[in-house]
Amino acid sequence: MAEVREDLEAFTAELFDGFFRADQRRWGQVYVPGLLLDGRRKSVEPMAARLGEDGNRQALAHFVTTSPWNPAHVQARLAWKMQDAIGPEALIVDDTGFLKDGDASACVSRQYTETAGKVTNCQVGVSLHLAHDRASAGGCSCPPPGIPSPRRRIRPRSPAASGAVSGSGHVEKWQLALDMIDEARSWGVDVPLVLADAGYGDPTAFRLGLAERKLTYAVGISSRLTARPAHARPITPPYQGTGRPPVATYPDRPMTVKELVIQAGRPAARPVSWREGSRPGKGRSGLKRMYSRFVALRIRLAGREIRQATKDAELPERWLLAEWPATESEPVQFWLSSLPSGMPLATLVRLAKLRRRIEHDYREMKHALGLVHFEGPTWQGRHHHVTLVSAAHAFCTLQRLTRDPKDTAQD
Known part of the structure; x- marks a missing residue:
């Protein structure tokens, strides 16, 4: 416990070091430990009662509700620290x-x-x-x-x-x-x-x-989004010599992503195990492996907004990933990703499922x-409080990483 207390003191001292006022640094270093104490409610009054000598309710309330400190400074420091740690x-x-x-x-x-x-x-x-x-x-x-x-x-x-x-x-x-x-x-x-x-x-x-920000993504989508297979190509009708020249269009109507996966068929689904869960099983750590069947297709999403944004006759290719368990008659979940075309199925699944963390x-x-x-x-006040809760959660995460890495594997 003494070692954890020392770690917490060092963590909060570093976190609030940029505050100009000494009272803000002091009460920031009290509020975050207060959130970590056992107790059902973590609002100011019950926290003050649990903090003993440091439990100045009025000072804590002023710090979190009206004191003019900028949460962005705390958030940025947390982001830098956790980026290095994780x-x-x-x-x-x-x-x-x-x-x-x-x-x-x-x-x-x-x-x-x-x-x-x-x-x-x-x-x-x-x-x-x-x-x-x-x-x-x-x-x-x-x-x-x-x-x-x-x-x-x-x-x-x-x-x-x-x-x-x-x-x-x-x-x-x-x-x-x-x-x-x-x-x-x-x-x-x-x-x-x-x-x-x-x-x-x-x-x-x-x-x-x-x-636009050149960021790669893997996002969940609903089954009703429409798209075409990656091999689909636009066709430009012949120009008749009058009026505006025709623009390239795709001759076939788009299908929903669900229809595309069903068209690929159940044999296209491949088994993938992406992580260990929390229940006992045969995994390396004695836990059950998470397992299902997935279909991955290259597609071109339909839609006027996409055509206008790309300013190109040919729509960009994307990954369509669908989970299709062996026990289900049709796919149950869908993702769209801009990850590279050569990405292995197991990697696609693992990254898409990472959101559950x-x-x-x-x-x-x-x-x-x-x-x-x-x-x-x-x-x-709410802005300040949730920022300080984020700080307390970051400290808990750092403790798990440094003391028992196995505890970080969560279902």
């Missing part, structure tokens, strides 16, 4: 919901969240996570950004700089994600690959935004570190 293979984009009873908190609206599995009163926070097979670390964007229904106008509850709401009342979560990726890259964070679920993969604008991050941050326990109506 050696990330990907940057994972995701979001999580914060259920609310009222509408007094920043960026609250009625919207869908997978946390509740329905439309309800909540905040939704977009997050970035640096991830490798053995570890991941990240945190929610803050306030976390409210992402109201596209058809609902709301009154702004946070500064315009938050990017959560605008004069028109809505900013798409994929746009928030792109803004966060831009900020992370401005800190010098390397983005080898972007992973996301279908909530980000379906919008063409998000994928085009990544392509963030479920462990969310469990730990929400249930053990108090991500959802902030009590206050202000944008700045």
Whole structure:
């Protein structure tokens, strides 16, 4: 315990070293350890009661709600430290919901969240996570950004700089994600690959935004997206000599990605084992290997937005990856990727499935570190709190990496 305490003191001292004011450095080095103490609630009052001599409730409340420190400085330092410690293979984009009873908190609206599995009163926070097979670390964007229904106008509850709401009342979560990726890259964070679920993969604008930034991606998509096989070629009709010259078009109608995989047939599915799970089995560590069957096809996505963005008669090739378990009559999950054409199937699957690591991050941050326990109506207070929770989670990740690497393998 003494060694962990020393590590924590060194970690927080380094993290808050850039703060100009001594009181901000002091209470930052108290708040993060407070989040790590055992206890059900991690809001200011119960944390102060557990901190003993350092439990100054008023000082902690002032530090997290009104003290004018910039969370970006903490986030950047965390990103640098965790990038070196993890050696990330990907940057994972995701979001999580914060259920609310009222509408007094920043960026609250009625919207869908997978946390509740329905439309309800909540905040939704977009997050970035640096991830490798053995570890991941990240945190929610803050306030976390409210992402109201596209058809609902709301009154702004946070500064315009938050990017959560605008004069028109809505900013798409994929746009928030792109803004966060831009900020992370401005800190010098390397983005080898972007992973996301279908909530980000379906919008063409998000994928085009990544392509404009020359970022490789592997994103979930729904079965209804349309595409053509990679061998499809556009045809230019003969010019008749009057009017505008004809443009090249694809003669065959596009098919849904589900239809393309079914057309390839069940024999195209190959067995792949991508990692060890948490249940006992025959893996090297005594755990069961995660296993399924997958189809990988080269395709060309259809759509006017893509044609306009590429300004080319021939649409770009992409990977279509589909999971088709032996027990199912049709494929059950789909991904789209801009990874190189020669990529082995096992690597495609492993990288696409890497997104599941963030479920462990969310469990730990929400249930053990108090991500959802902030009590206050202000944008700045929530912004500060989730940044400090990210710091506490980063410390836990570093401890697992240095003390028992096997503990970092999560289901």
